[in-house]
Amino acid sequence: MPILVTGGAGYIGSHTCVSLLKKGFEIIVLDNLCNSKENAVKCISRITGKDVPFYPYDLRDKESVRSVFEKEAIEAVIHLAGYKAVGESVREPLKYYENNILGTLNLLECMREYGVRNMIFSSSATVYTGALDKASAKALTEESPLAVTNPYGRTKLMIEEILRDLHQSDPVWNIISLRYFNPIGAHESSLIGDDPNGIPNNLMPYIVQVASGKLEKLNIFGNDYNTKDGTGVRDYIHIMDLADGHVAAMKKLNDCGGGFTAYNLGTGQGYSVLDIVNTFSRVNGVEIPYVIAPRREGDVDTCFADPFKAEQELNWKAMRNLADMCRDSWYFQQSIS
Numbered sequence: 371m372p373i374l375v376t377g378g379a380g381y382i383g384s385h386t387c388v389s390l391l392k393k394g395f396e397i398i399v400l401d402n403l404c405n406s407k408e409n410a411v412k413c414i415s416r417i418t419g420k421d422v423p424f425y426p427y428d429l430r431d432k433e434s435v436r437s438v439f440e441k442e443a444i445e446a447v448i449h450l451a452g453y454k455a456v457g458e459s460v461r462e463p464l465k466y467y468e469n470n471i472l473g474t475l476n477l478l479e480c481m482r483e484y485g486v487r488n489m490i491f492s493s494s495a496t497v498y499t500g501a502l503d504k505a506s507a508k509a510l511t512e513e514s515p516l517a518v519t520n521p522y523g524r525t526k527l528m529i530e531e532i533l534r535d536l537h538q539s540d541p542v543w544n545i546i547s548l549r550y551f552n553p554i555g556a557h558e559s560s561l562i563g564d565d566p567n568g569i570p571n572n573l574m575p576y577i578v579q580v581a582s583g584k585l586e587k588l589n590i591f592g593n594d595y596n597t598k599d600g601t602g603v604r605d606y607i608h609i610m611d612l613a614d615g616h617v618a619a620m621k622k623l624n625d626c627g628g629g630f631t632a633y634n635l636g637t638g639q640g641y642s643v644l645d646i647v648n649t650f651s652r653v654n655g656v657e658i659p660y661v662i663a664p665r666r667e668g669d670v671d672t673c674f675a676d677p678f679k680a681e682q683e684l685n686w687k688a689m690r691n692l693a694d695m696c697r698d699s700w701y702f703q704q705s706i707s
């Protein structure tokens with residue numbers, strides 16, 4: 371029986387679909403294409419040689435979501451659809467609450483109506499950042515305090531709480547929340563990758579656009595953090611490792627009977643912004659001009675995962691290194707330039 375992947379045409383969703391299909395799972399994609407292109411779905415088929423039923427629907431339109439459940443015998447849902455730009459969420463909180471929360475509620479109601487109780491939710495390391503001691507350089511475990519600093523993060527934390535309540539109300543619900551750290555890179559085919567609309571918000575999409583001459587230089591926000599070179603340290607993870615994490619989580623869902631559990635998906639290794647810039651230049655032989663800009667509000671010195679729980683319980687571990695991430699990001703950018 372197929373897995374419904376909401377947001378399956380997006381960056382993480384498309385790679386996750388490839389990993390699932392390669393492991394023999396059947397999938398259906400629902401995506402309103404507000405931040406992606408239908409071509410990504412065609413590329414998933416091209417890479418895997420499998421058909422991918424696609425519904426270009428909006429989760430806020432409950433009737434169309436219901437029609438998918440009516441038509442397809444869905445066994446589980448991987449819920450990635452949502453808006454994700456922190457800065458935009460501060461300027462337009464209602465847009466974020468409407469899309470991320472209402473979309474999730476519609477989806478959960480349809481799941482309940484059609485007896486689908488298995489879900490993997492795309493959460494984020496952002497659920498920890500509001501509680502971080504700014505000077506601390508400790509790895510984050512799933513037991514670390516949760517707090518957020520912006521509406522985007524609040525939608526993630528709220529949805530985790532909604533899912534916890536749902537499981538509490540009916541223990542048959544079987545839910546895994548995956549807290550992603552910082553996915554970068556692309557599938558080795560370069561057919562799919564991170565191709566954001568407009569000026570990128572994240573570091574690697576920005577770097578590749580500087581490398582290709584689309585943008586003039588990189589702004590590094592702050593070089594006076596309490597880190598080895600003063601720039602912020604984060605846990606970057608190869609997108610295919612992250613995608614494989616969903617396969618591991620899906621196997622776990624199939625094995626266990628009910629629960630709400632959160633797992634960090636990260637490498638456990640922190641890299642600074644300058645580490646990324648220097649590794650990108652070394653691996654790809656391209657210089658990245660940069661300037662130091664003021665710190666951004668809400669940024670912390672260091673944020674990286676303790677991935678032990680996922681290693682132990684999901685039998686999953688990130689395998690690719692930073693050079694792989696930089697190389698695959700650049701190959702993908704060249705393929706679309």
Ligand SMILES: NC(=O)c1ccc[n+]([C@@H]2O[C@H](COP(=O)([O-])OP(=O)(O)OC[C@H]3O[C@@H](n4cnc5c(N)ncnc54)[C@H](O)[C@@H]3O)[C@@H](O)[C@H]2O)c1
Pocket residue numbers: 376377378379380381382383400401402403404405406427428429430449450451452453454469473492493494495550551552553
């Ligand atoms: N990329 C990251 O660094 C990161 C980190 C942590 C968590 N996440 C979360 O992972 C998920 C996927 O992120 P991504 O980087 O692939 O983003 P993305 O924007 O590439 O993918 C999200 C997809 O959801 C679709 N979508 C949005 N709203 C929709 C709606 N109402 N109905 C149907 N489709 C809708 C978009 O068209 C897009 O294809 C998001 O929930 C995001 O918050 C991402």
